[in-house]
Amino acid sequence: MEVKSQQYPELARKILRQTPQVREAVTRAALHFDHNRQTAYAEIDAAFWRQWAEAVKNHVLTHLDHYLELAEQRLAARGVRVHWAETAEDARRVLRELVRAHGVKRAVKAKSMLSEELGVNPALEALGVEVFETDLGEYIIQLAGEPPSHIVGPAIHRNLEEIRRLFHERLGTPLDAEPDALAREARRVLREAFLSAEMGVSGANFLVAETGTIALIENEGNIRLTTSLPKVHVALVGIEKLLPSLADLAVFLQLTARAATGQRIGTFVSLIQGPRTEAEPDGPEEVHVVLVDNGRSALLADPEAWEVLRCVRCGACLNACPVYRQTGGHAYGWVYSGPIGAVLDPGLLGLEATLPLPFASSLCGACFEVCPVRIPIPKLLVTWRQRAVAAGLASRPEAGAVRAYAEVMTRPELYRLFSKALRVFPGALEHPVLPVVRAWRAGRSGLKPSPKSFRELWEEGAV
Amino acid sequence: MRVALFVTCLGDQFFAEAAADAVRLLRALGVEVDFPRDQTCCGQPAYNAGYRREALQMARHTLRVFEHAEYVVLPSGSCTATLRAFYPELLREDASAYRAATDLAQRTYELSEFIVRVLGVTELGKGLEGRRVAYHHGCHALRELGLREEPLTLLRNAGAELVDWEAAEECCGFGGLFSVKLPEVSLAMADRKLDTLPAPDLLTSADGGCLLHLAGRLEHRGRSVPVQPLASVLWEAHRGG
Ligand code: SF4
Numbered sequence: 001m002e003v004k005s006q007q008y009p010e011l012a013r014k015i016l017r018q019t020p021q022v023r024e025a026v027t028r029a030a031l032h033f034d035h036n037r038q039t040a041y042a043e044i045d046a047a048f049w050r051q052w053a054e055a056v057k058n059h060v061l062t063h064l065d066h067y068l069e070l071a072e073q074r075l076a077a078r079g080v081r082v083h084w085a086e087t088a089e090d091a092r093r094v095l096r097e098l099v100r101a102h103g104v105k106r107a108v109k110a111k112s113m114l115s116e117e118l119g120v121n122p123a124l125e126a127l128g129v130e131v132f133e134t135d136l137g138e139y140i141i142q143l144a145g146e147p148p149s150h151i152v153g154p155a156i157h158r159n160l161e162e163i164r165r166l167f168h169e170r171l172g173t174p175l176d177a178e179p180d181a182l183a184r185e186a187r188r189v190l191r192e193a194f195l196s197a198e199m200g201v202s203g204a205n206f207l208v209a210e211t212g213t214i215a216l217i218e219n220e221g222n223i224r225l226t227t228s229l230p231k232v233h234v235a236l237v238g239i240e241k242l243l244p245s246l247a248d249l250a251v252f253l254q255l256t257a258r259a260a261t262g263q264r265i266g267t268f269v270s271l272i273q274g275p276r277t278e279a280e281p282d283g284p285e286e287v288h289v290v291l292v293d294n295g296r297s298a299l300l301a302d303p304e305a306w307e308v309l310r311c312v313r314c315g316a317c318l319n320a321c322p323v324y325r326q327t328g329g330h331a332y333g334w335v336y337s338g339p340i341g342a343v344l345d346p347g348l349l350g351l352e353a354t355l356p357l358p359f360a361s362s363l364c365g366a367c368f369e370v371c372p373v374r375i376p377i378p379k380l381l382v383t384w385r386q387r388a389v390a391a392g393l394a395s396r397p398e399a400g401a402v403r404a405y406a407e408v409m410t411r412p413e414l415y416r417l418f419s420k421a422l423r424v425f426p427g428a429l430e431h432p433v434l435p436v437v438r439a440w441r442a443g444r445s446g447l448k449p450s451p452k453s454f455r456e457l458w459e460e461g462a463v
Numbered sequence: 464m465r466v467a468l469f470v471t472c473l474g475d476q477f478f479a480e481a482a483a484d485a486v487r488l489l490r491a492l493g494v495e496v497d498f499p500r501d502q503t504c505c506g507q508p509a510y511n512a513g514y515r516r517e518a519l520q521m522a523r524h525t526l527r528v529f530e531h532a533e534y535v536v537l538p539s540g541s542c543t544a545t546l547r548a549f550y551p552e553l554l555r556e557d558a559s560a561y562r563a564a565t566d567l568a569q570r571t572y573e574l575s576e577f578i579v580r581v582l583g584v585t586e587l588g589k590g591l592e593g594r595r596v597a598y599h600h601g602c603h604a605l606r607e608l609g610l611r612e613e614p615l616t617l618l619r620n621a622g623a624e625l626v627d628w629e630a631a632e633e634c635c636g637f638g639g640l641f642s643v644k645l646p647e648v649s650l651a652m653a654d655r656k657l658d659t660l661p662a663p664d665l666l667t668s669a670d671g672g673c674l675l676h677l678a679g680r681l682e683h684r685g686r687s688v689p690v691q692p693l694a695s696v697l698w699e700a701h702r703g704g
Contacts, residue, residue, distance in 0.1 A: 013647045023651065322634045326651040360645065362638025362652070363511055364602035379552075385513025394513070402509050406517035409472070410524040412501040422476060439643035443650045444679030450479035454470045458498050463483045 001116055001147055004333030005345055005354040012331040012360075022157045026149075026328040029156045034319040036262020037370060044258070053255055054374040057310040060209075060242050061300060067209040067242045068291065074212030075289055078274030083290045091236060092123040094290050095201075099127050102232055104198040108190070110216065110223040111135035112203025113151055113313055114236045114292060116335045117348075120201060132193040134222035139186055143170045149329035149337065152260050152315035157328040190222065200230040200284065204237040205312070206252060207289070210245045213273050214289065217257060217266035224270050233284040235272070238292050240300075240309040252312065259314040259372040295348040304383050308343050310373040317367035317377060323360060332357060339367035343380040351384060355393055358384035397435070419453045465495045466577070467532035469525075471542045472504035473671040478538070481671075481691070484698035485538045485574055491701055492582055502528045507545040508639045515553065522550045526563055534581065535571045538694040540604025540669040543573040548607045573604060573669055574694055575614040585616050590703025591696070592622035597663040597688075599656070599677065600632045601670030614669055614693060621700030630659040637676040653680040660688065669693045 004011065015022050060067055072082045085091035098104070107129050109115065121142075124131050133142040137155040141148060144166055148154030155163070163182060167173045173185050202223060206215040214235050216223045227233045243249050257263045276283030300306050318324045318338035329337030334354070336344045342357040351358075358381050367377040388394060408414045440447060457463050466489055474482045486496050506521030525546070529535045537543045550564040578584050596618055604610040611632075619625060636642060636652025643649075653676060660666070666688050668674050678690040 009645060012645065016647050016651055027655070322636070322652050322655070323648055326648050326655075356644075358513075359641070360648070362602070362634050362636060362641045362649070364634035364638070365606035366602070366634065369606060382511065382513065385511075386515045387513075389513040389515070398512075399514075402512065402514045402517050405504075406506070406509060406514070406520050409503040409506070409521050412503060415503045419476065436640075436643050439646055440679070443646060443683055444676065445682040446679055447477075447675065449476050452479055454475045454479040454482040455498075455500075457479055457483055458486075463486050 001119060001335055003349055003353050005349070005357050007333055008331055008356055008360055011333060012327045015327045015331055021159055021162075022328050022330075023326050025159045026157050027325045029153060030150075030319040030321075030325050033153070033261060033315070034370070037259055037316055037319065038262075040258035040262040040264065041370075043264075049251065049255055050372055050374050053252065053372055054310065056243065056248050056252075057373050060244060061240065061306065061309055064239065064242065064297075064300065067244060068239060071207055071209040071212055071242060072291070074210065075274070076212075078212050080212065080274050080287045080289050083288060085290050085292045085294070088118045088292075088294050091118045091290050091292050091294070092120070094288070095120065095123060095234065096127060098199065098232060098234060098288065099124065099129055102198055104129055104232070106130045106132070106193060106197040107199040107201055108132050108134050108193050108197040108226045108230060109138075110200070110202035110218070110226040111138045111148075111154065112201070112236060113148070113335055114203050114238050115201060116147060117294065118236065118292065120236070129199075132190060132197070134190050134193070134226055135218070136183060136186055136220060136222075139190065140166065143167075147330070147335070150315055150318055151313050151336070151338075151340075157330070194225045194229050197230045199232045199234065200226040200228075201234050201236065202227050204235050204241055204289075205256065206243050206249055207237050207241050208243050208246055208249050211273065213246065213249070213271050215249055215253065216270040216272070217253060217268070218270075219261075219263075219267040221268055224268055227270060227272060228283050231285045232288070233272070233275075233286070234288045234290065236290050236292055238294075239296050240311075255372045256312050256314050259312075259316040259370065299347040302347070305343070305347050305380060307375055308340070308347055308380060310375055311340055311344065312373060313340075314372055316370040316372065317375075320366040320370045321361075322364065322366065323362060332360070339377045339381075340375070343375075343377055343384060346384050351387055351391065352393065355388055358388065401436075416455070419455065422449050423452070464493070464533065465497060466534045466536045467497045467499050467529055469502055469505070469529065469535050469537045469542070469546075470498070471537055471539045471671070473675070474538055477675060478671050478692050478694075481695040482538055485536075485694035488574075488578075488587075488694065488698045488701055489536065492578065492584060494582070497532070499528045499532070505542045505545045507542060507549070510545065510549050510553070511638070512640045518549075519553050522553050522564070523560065526550065526560070526567060529567060530563070532570065534577065535567065536574055536577045537571070538574045538669070538692065539671055540573050540601040540608060540610060541672065543571055543576070544603035544607035546571045573608060573610060575617055575669060575697065576608065576610050578697070579613040579616060586620045587617055587697060587701040588703065589622045590700040591618060592703075594623050594665055595626050595663045596623040596696070597626045597628050597660055597666045598631060599635060599666065599668035599670070599673055601668055601673050602634050604669050605632060610669070617697055617700065618667075621697075623700075626661045626663045628660060630656045635673045635677050637670075637672045639672065642676055649676075650680065653677060654684075657681060657684065657686065663688060665696065666690045667693050667696045
């Protein structure tokens with residue numbers, strides 16, 4: 001996927017102006033998710049389990065080499081072929097080889113953000129493979145030719161009317177079809193795909209090292225079909241997705257579902273431990289796990305930014321984020337959007353390619369409050385901002401203004417003069433010559449200093 | 464008990480009367496109030512925008528100004544959070560300054576927080592009887608300081624009726640430089656707050672920046688809701704009853 005994060009301000013403005021229904025749809029859906037999360041968190045000792053989850057993830061990440069080796073060994077022992085992909089291209093190469101080896105003409109895919117990151121669909125399509133997204137939301141946006149706009153609800157930005165029109169145009173359903181009828185039509189198309197595809201591609205919510213278990217959470221059942229009907233199943237797994245044991249998994253499954261959608265657990269949980277054995281009637285003949293780095297180990301080595309790798313992609317921070325809710329995910333210009341995107345994207349793609357994402361936040365802290373693995377997103381945002389400034393990536397006038405402001409504020413007599421000047425020439429704020437004042441006044445009125453500063457009142461004995 | 468008032472730059476320039484009301488209220492509660500004259504700005508805008516060096520420069524200045532204060536009280540949730548949470552972070556590499564910062568952090572309070580937690584006062588008077596008040600929770604007060612009930616308790620006990628406001632705890636979109644760097648998103652956030660605001664007699668908050676932003680947006684949209692900083696509302700609660 002092309003990185004357009006540098007265009008965040010323009011993209012955000014455009015979405016707000018040209019498609020106001022996005023703001024409405026995203027706000028409604030995200031608040032709904034967030035409300036459900038609150039209810040689901042309230043049933044458990046959320047503070048305790050979040051801390052526990054943070055500790056487990058920290059443990060895995062600080063012993064990642066050990067757990068990766070263990071996972072590889074256990075997977076191999078169960079007949080899974082393990083591939084290592086250092087880059088996106090490496091991962092695509094594995095897919096290409098499998099497509100060629102098995103003469104794949106059709107592939108079904110379970111929703112996977114990593115596959116968006118790796119550009120799996122265009123890579124498969126370039127080989128002449130017909131790719132079907134099988135998650136309903138993901139299928140909708142595939143029909144629309146769009147990337148997902150939310151980690152969990154990829155089509156969260158679309159309202160029913162738009163989906164009706166889209167299905168009418170692409171699948172010929174009536175313009176007034178009820179949601180049920182739309183889902184039924186999608187199911188009909190996808191059922192054919194499931195039965196004829198030679199390859200199923202999925203991501204992984206977790207990979208349990210001790211047992212070599214791929215864990216997948218879903219609500220629709222399409223992941224189950226994707227991973228069991230075609231004769232080849234390929235799971236794309238980011239190396240940060242590891243958990244030590246099944247006992248850990250038991251809690252992470254619940255915590256993730258609660259954070260994501262407010263469910264106690266996903267409707268379907270698949271635990272995959274290898275290809276079909278002789279005693280089993282169904283399941284794939286081959287299972288491949290591609291362990292993907294693509295910038296993760298470098299990020300892990302970054303002492304100030306690595307914590308972002310705890311992320312379990314539940315989307316809770318997006319739902320809680322009032323900045324994200326105004327525009328949805330497309331403004332962020334890459335796969336991962338919202339607060340997590342603003343700190344993960346610079347970590348994976350580099351700061352220059354993703355500025356100003358770390359500035360796309362008011363630092364309100366709602367994201368940190370909800371994150372099941374307690375990623376200190378506001379702190380990380382400030383870290384990336386500090387790096388941007390230290391690297392000279394801030395605009396020169398801004399840097400100059402902040403330097404001048406710090407000088408004034410550490411010289412009380414100068415500050416005093418300034419304060420006086422503001423009252424002698426209150427016009428300075430009335431006539432928006434200063435860029436900051438001008439930006440402020442576009443959309444807000446009445447920025448008037450008090451007739452006398454507090455300092456003056458105090459010194460005159462008026463207080 | 465002696466309190467050093469940190470009026471903050473916004474308070475000094477834009478909410479001088481409210482800051483004076485804070486002093487009046489504290490005195491009425493039996494507290495002696497100092498105003499260290501070298502104080503300026505806590506440096507929050509620089510910190511939030513990533514200017515670590517400048518923020519550090521201002522943090523050191525403020526630390527010096529309030530070095531000997533028994534308590535530092537601010538009529539601002541977010542500046543309180545700056546002193547309490549961000550100064551220690553900024554100074555973590557300098558052991559003695561770090562100690563001074565954590566020490567200051569322990570003596571620093573937002574006004575309503577100080578009244579409830581330190582003075583142990585939850586009833587100021589009945590001056591808000593019959594007033595329908597909307598309270599905007601500033602994000603830093605809410606999440607960095609864990610201040611939710613303190614201001615509400617004081618308002619409620621003064622007779623105010625707190626209106627139900629769906630977005631009361633949502634960010635208003637001010638965020639310091641955020642509001643001028645990404646104006647469209649910032650205004651959309653303010654609109655969400657204002658679209659869900661019932662018609663109260665009064666909108667208040669412990670955060671001046673949020674109030675300037677919300678009041679400015681209200682006025683721009685041609686809606687009139689009286690907006691008043693928490694310090695003034697609490698003084699009215701006391702004086703009026
Ligand atoms: S950062 Fe936390 S809340 Fe956001 S998606 Fe990742 S795990 Fe979920």
